[in-house]
Amino acid sequence: MSAIDRIASLSPKRALRRADDLAGAGEWARAARLYVVAADAGLVEAQHALGAAYMPGGGLTPNPREAARWFLRAAEAGHVESQCRLAGLFIHGLQNRRFDANSALFGDGGTTAETEADYPSALIWARRAAEAGSADGQALLAYVLTHGPEGIRDPDAAELWYRKSAAQKWPQGHLGLGMILMRGADTAEKTVAARHEFEEAAKADLPTAHYLLGVIHEQAVGVLPDPAKALTHYRNAAIHGIRNAQAKLGAMLLAGHGCAPDPVEGESWLRRAAIAGDPEAAALVADVYARGGHLPPNYAEAAIWFRVAAEAGHRVAARALGMLYLTGAGVARDSEEAAKWLARAAEQGDTAAGADLGNLILKGEVRQSSVDGLPIHEWFERAAESGDLIGAFNFGVCLAEGIGVKRDEARAAIWLRRAAEGIVNAQFWYGRLLREGRGVPVDFVEAYRWVSTAAATGMVEALALQAEMKLHGQGCPRDHAGARDIFLQIAQAGHVGAIFALGALHGGGHDIPTDRVAAQEWFAKAAALNHPVAQLMLGRYLRKGLAGPADVVAAKQWLNRALAQGVDEARVDLAEIAQQHDPQPRQAAGD
Template sequence: MSLLRAIQLGLLRLRGRPAVLVDHAQRLAARGDHRRAMELLARAAQAGSSAACFELGRAYLFGRSAPACPAVAMRWLAEAARGGEIEAQFMVASLALQGVAEAGPGTLFELASHVPSGIPDYQAAQHWAEIAAAAGHAPSQALLGFILTSGPQALRDVRRGEACYRLAADAGCAHGQLGWSLALLRQDPVANGIEAQRLLAQAARANMPVAHYMLGVLAGAASVAAGSADASAEHYRAGAQLGHGPSQLAYGLALLRGHGVEPDAFLGECWIRRAALCGEVQAEAALGELYGQSGALPPNHAEAMLWFGRAAASGHTGAARALARLHLRGEAVGADRREARHLLRVAAAQGDAAACEEFAAIVLADAGSRESGIPPGDTREDWRVILDRFRDMAAQGDPAAAYNAGLCYAAGLGMEADQAQALVWFRLAADRLPIAQYSCGRMLAEGRGVAQDLPAARRYLLQASDQGLPDAEALAAEMLLNGRGGPTDPATAKALFRHAAEAGHLGALYALGMLALGFYDQPEDLEAAGTFLRKAAASGHPGALAALSYSRTASVQEGRNPDAIDRSRRMEHAGAKVPAAGRRREVFVIAS
């Protein structure tokens, strides 16, 4: 064999090697000859080249030399990962987190009409990230840090995840710098603030929008603490220009409010709208609020209903409440009271305490209205939903929900009234709510739902009085004055009456007027008696009106000698005891 022929055969054998085929394919692709490039990559992959599988996966993933198809890309990348390609292992882990599954067998040039959408496979992602991270691949270390700190609870190992973030950050990986900076802020934002900001600045230089956003948050907090102008707008702007929804929202709000930037309502609305159009739920709610009230832009209730509706459909309970209010006020075309009830009902079922309160209020109003058009059966069912939600919230430690559940039982809303159960729920709320303490005291004093217990009633009422609740002060004062549930204490009773009267409590004003007439052996002060009784009577208190009709009170009004009036007649009118405060109108409350 001639030397020339031997060289030709050697070159042919070399050309058939997978590494040479991959190299040749890359040169062909660079020149735009994608068909021949894919043919060579296919030959190399069939010959067992992991590098060829990796290039095929990249081609299908990015649509560079073949139609984009993540599922097919995943199949080739997984083959490359199994062959030890570290970059492929990282890409497989990333795609698994995005819910991309490996496609089944098919032809080389598969066509995909859509991108498959699935559930993130955290276990597969962790498997491949672990392998690549162990080889020192910094992006895989950062990805593993994310899985271990933010993945499913069963996979979490926060300490190890933070260590992975730190390794990636030390290697200069921007994702690692971001993850480690957030970990430092979680650990101790004061002590670690400077280092965290340094890492965030490095990540921001790599055009990571979340890093820009966090720098904006930190700058805003520092500005508030220093009492200076907000310096965060520039960071938010950088993140917004990179397409980060929360940054777009934050920058839009800064423009609306003039925080760190010249106010520009039109440009601010544009940035918020961009975020909303990309599905940022908070931005949708912000647009609804922007158009739902007078402010930087003229109100537009149609726009407000549109954006509140989109946010509510995504589970934003505040937007659902705002949209319900627009329906109830009839401030836009298509206002619908039934729709308002539906929105509040859904928001209440999602755990929104304010929505549950507002839903209860509207159902209560509709129950007493013939014009609501809501069938009684619907109202009863709504009350059952409300009560279930109140009980669930109370079980999670919400005292206002426990109190509201007690009101449902006491008033028989959606069920037969059950005073004993009402007292149980009131007692659950009494540790933290003065109004619940008052309700317990009143029920125990009246013997509703349980045998009368005056000492316990007095204790509850005095607890509520310490918090300044006028109804409790008036009733506690009556018990102290008459010695119910314990010894008499006229001085404390008078002080409680006076404090309740200052808050406008009519029963307390009446009681002070009668005491000033000399009842209960109190010093007579006719001028004060007339003042208290006239104030109570002006607001319609029946006892004060009756008292003023007697000649005794007439003499008070005219300044005549009160001794001219027979004391027994005064006692006959007033009775042996100072009347307690009138019944308090019960309302649903929300803890502040």
């Protein structure tokens, strides 16, 4: 301690004055020693100053418990501002374990505050300050009476104390009174009165007041809509760190609501809100990068933010993330990961996600074990019963295939028939059930009608079945030329079954001219696409030279490929080739 400090420490009042000078110069370590001298001598100004110094931004290393210890000493001596500060600390989570101003009041003297408010202790000190006429204390007391536990809560008294605080022009009094009035605003007059209180609080630049005024002007609560005013208030609140205001500001800037569109600044504010934990903002940031436009699309960035939002419970983001994994946009394509996120969205009530997940399962792109235990059929059933046609289709498929529920083709037919009124896939499925007699009597005419309805939309599988029914005259006149034309149409789109069918049609025995050269060409195309029966037929054509010179070597290759895929007929052809080209049985060694 310097000589001047030692001299000052001989008198509590001098110590206080010297400490104030040192604190003003930023010499907090020296100031604290002198404040302690004055505080221990009972000077409440020094006790309060020490408490304030231990608060964040107060000059010393923040220590809320040490701050509370000094505030308590001043508060017990009647220092109203210290009573307010102490009440605030209790509201923000410090626990009153030992009510002794001369001890480590809040436990072991650590620097971390509790997380749960101590409303009973806050009530004591806020009431003392309020009854002493402190506008701050009155607002704090009203807050405790509004937000405290059931035994403490008293809305009528809270409104009274907020009014007293507001009458002294205290910003928090205006804010609290405005919130009470707005909650009970069942008339235009009450709405206007609440807005007036928010405007008074906003004059002191209270961020929450700016946010609420932003909502009022954006949503036209008792006023005409004014996006420009809303934007101004949201910006004031956002600058002070109000997360919801940052999200609102970002969304308005992005859409050009109340201003010219500014996607760059809009994305910046949305990102701040997202980092602060706002799932809707994270989803909007992701959407910005997924859609592109003013900013270039960046699916990798979109996936990051969709994941942030999805993990916070945002169901639309969960579905979007699932679709990114399904398509491989911005992430490695992974059907299992897609199923995980689609399931999470579906569990939260997203019927579209449930439908997408159901389609993945039906296509066999997801291992059943990865969705075991998920009530997939229940999601679909609820959606179906609510009148959702996609839900009806998916539930019908679950019943038809026994996915998550006992197979019941009769019930499946009922739901698929209902869905067929508006869902193309359901028209195709219901047509199949009628054709095969699954759950309903066989009815080729109705089957052909429903399959043709689906085919008219360009659905490839429906076109293939329509052509097959024309080929066999099921529900319609037999029409091989018409079937050929449909098969040709979808063969050009890469449908391997249609490519094989064209080979069979041109091979003879049908109501179109036989053309074995064309037949072999179609069989070759289908065989190259790994169609097992096409490989058998191509092997036979090449073996027998039905469309040109025989080629036994190539024939054996195709026949062996067909056999490897389970076409047992190829075994006979291979045996005949072996017999023709190696007719003498080989003798065993030693004969």
